[in-house]
Amino acid sequence: MSGNIADRLRESAVAWPERAAVIDQRENRRTFAELDREVDQLVAGLQSLGLTPGRRIVLMVRPGIEFIALTFALFRAGAIVILIDPGMGRTNIFRCLEEVEPEGFVAIPVVQLIRWWKRREKVFRSARLNVTVGMRIPGFGPTYGDILKLGGVHPPKPVSVAGSDPAAVIFTSGSTGPPKGVAYEHGMFGAQVELIQRQYGIEPGEVDLPGFPLFGLFNAAMGVTTVVPDMNPTRPAQVDPVKILRAIERHGVTQAFGSPAFWNRVGRYCDEHRITLPTIRRALSAGGPVPNHVLERMARVLNGPNADLFTPYGATESLPAASIGGREVLSSTAARTRKGAGTCVGRPFPEIEIRIIRITDGPVAALDVAEACGPGEIGEIIVRGRSVTREYFRRPEATAVAKIADPRSFPGDDRPSVWHRIGDVGYIDGEGLLWFCGRKAHIVHTRLGSMYSVCCEAIFETHPHVYRAALVGIGDVSDEAPVIVIEPEAGKFPETPAAVAAFRDELLRLGAGSPLTSCIREVMFHRSLPVDTRHNVKIQREALKEWAAAVSGRR
Incomplete structure (x- = not known):
């Protein structure tokens, strides 16, 4: 199994030291070498404050250079990064924090103020390592700049991390129930990078504009420049197309990721103003079915050679699973969708297995007790692969319902593997294409x-x-x-x-x-x-x- 996912940033820094790694909304930038050095300084600074491997640190920082640098620094230090979507609402955020019992917060000032105000509550009592990213608040401990200065005195202590070691807890959106913390290992992130890069032919030196901050982390591991979009990532349906188009043109963006709501807004604007995006080789969209009208607009907007809007399918617990291009959808599957066949989400990624089993609500202890569905028969979608997560953080009951044991293991990992029950229903047709028919709960x-x-x-x-x-x-x-x-x-x-x-x-x-x-x-x-x-x-x-x-x- 591969080791620390942060090693991939180091590899990018060695291979392309002078290439821009991140460009933020104010045109501040870091090369891969500069970003790697900044990460090392952050690691050393955090270690001087007492950060040790396995500590659970909540990261609540706006998208930008600091977000990417801190994420890789925490990975490199062996900490467990806790990522909670700020848009999920106050009640859900506090519920998530109660589950993880954070041992520290690396966060913007408003989060640190809330932590201080509620410091006597159980959820915040264990938070001893706290760093403010932004304006200094007297008495609230060190800032991002302070950590960099601390880290400039001594080099970071080396930390040994295996691919099976915990890297992060990422909470689901909670769209069909309370958010659950998905336990990610370093090797799972590595597998995601390899699958995505191979599937879409992403090359070092490309420029990506990620409308969802977490996707920017993959770029640093692939030698790809991240252009941080000027938008509120929790409100993609309200994105300003003019700002997005300006960034794409200014930086020669070759790839961009956004939810269907993001591309609906950008595509409509481009269509109305007869704008095309010749530099973009591929656009990506996930988070829900992409309507045909969005694909039709983007087919007109993306006019570069072989350019397309791809729709990777998966879940927080099992990303990526399958993919299809918009042009194939429009030419081959859209007509069937309009007649009620469901939404075609394509073929499995290399090394990813997808099966359809009979719909059931209770736990399925092992694959051999799950009843398989035939071609074209609607059932529950399950997924297996190196990027598929094994459990929810401190949620054994939820894990038992969502996972199916499989005695087979993956190369370099002698543990039995698991299948993830995505919670979606669908079928596989005679050509091996996966069709999504909706959530099981719906x-x-x-x-x-x-x-x-x-x-x-x-x-x-x-x-x-x-x-x-x-x-x-x-x-x-x-x-x-x-x-x-x-x-x-x-x-x-x-x-x-x-x-x-x-x-x-x-x-x-x-x-x-x-x-x-x-x-x-x-x-x-x-x-x-x-x-x-x-x-x-x-x-x-x-x-x-x-x-x-x-x-x-x-x-």
């Missing part, structure tokens, strides 16, 4: 059978005035009444009873034309469907279900 159970969200919603999304649709069930859990909730395109919301009735009739006629949706009798309109805080694309159907029940009077 299946609507009617007396006529199960209805799968993504399949049913696509029928209604063919209407030109529908931006997106959401299927929810209300009433008895074993005999739900299916309701389709519609978010119209901008300017198309029906404002009068007559307009509501006419729009509803058109949609019901659409639904009646498919056996998947012919039983739907109720249509509701919503101005803006509630979505997740991380990617602004996963519809929060639990909240929407409550809303629909209240509107219908069937709570």
Whole structure:
């Protein structure tokens, strides 16, 4: 197994010392050699404060040079980096902190103020190693600059780290339940880098603009320059396209990652202003299904040779799993999606195994007791590979439900491997393509059978005035009444009873034309469907279900 993931930054610094590693929003930059030296100074400074391997350190820093340098410094020092999405809300953040019992905070001033104010609460009592990144607060301990100065006195102490050692705890978005801490090992990060670089042919010297901060960490391990976008990473649906396009042109960006909401906004702007992006070789989008209208716009915008928008599929616990390009979707699978076949997410990454098993809610102790589904049969999607995580942090019950034991091991690791139950349902067709049909938790159970969200919603999304649709069930859990909730395109919301009735009739006629949706009798309109805080694309159907029940009077 590979060792410390931070070793890959050192390799980049040796191979390309003068190449820019990070360029932030203010045009500050670090070469790979400078970034590597800065990481070493941070390691030495943190060690002088008492940081030892295995310490759980919460990192809450805005995207930029400091975020990347600190992440690699904590990795290099053998600490366990705790990453919590600030957009998940106060209640969820405190719940996550209670689970990990942090031993320190490397964070922006407002986080340190909250920690100090609540220092007597159990969740903060063990936090002894604290560093402020930003404005100095008297009495709150050292700043980022102080750590660098401390580290300039003595070299860092070498730390031995194996690929199986813990590297980070990354919390899920909590879009279908409370956020869970996913335990990452160093070797898992290394496997992710190798899979992504090989799949997409990413070459050292390329320039990436990551709309999701964590993806910027892969770049330093691949010899790729990171251009930090001027955006709020927790609000990709509100990104300013002008700022994104300016950065792409200024730095000759060859790759960019964003959620479907990010590319929807950028693509619409480019389409309206007839702008193309000739330097970009590949765009990447994940976090939820990418609508066909987004793929169609981006096919016009990405006009470089062989340029495409790729949609890697996976989960926080198992990324990456499968991938497909937008041009293949539009030419081969989009028509089937519009008829309710689900969303095609492509073929497995090299070395990744994907299987479909019979849907069940309880734990599955071993692979040989899981019932396999045949080609084209919808079931639960499970994934196995070196990048697939083994457990949730301090969540044995959740781990037992989400993981399936497999006696086979991977080269260099004598432990039995595990399969991850993604929580999605789908099928593999006769050509080996994986199709996503929705979350298992979002299946609507009617007396006529199960209805799968993504399949049913696509029928209604063919209407030109529908931006997106959401299927929810209300009433008895074993005999739900299916309701389709519609978010119209901008300017198309029906404002009068007559307009509501006419729009509803058109949609019901659409639904009646498919056996998947012919039983739907109720249509509701919503101005803006509630979505997740991380990617602004996963519809929060639990909240929407409550809303629909209240509107219908069937709570």
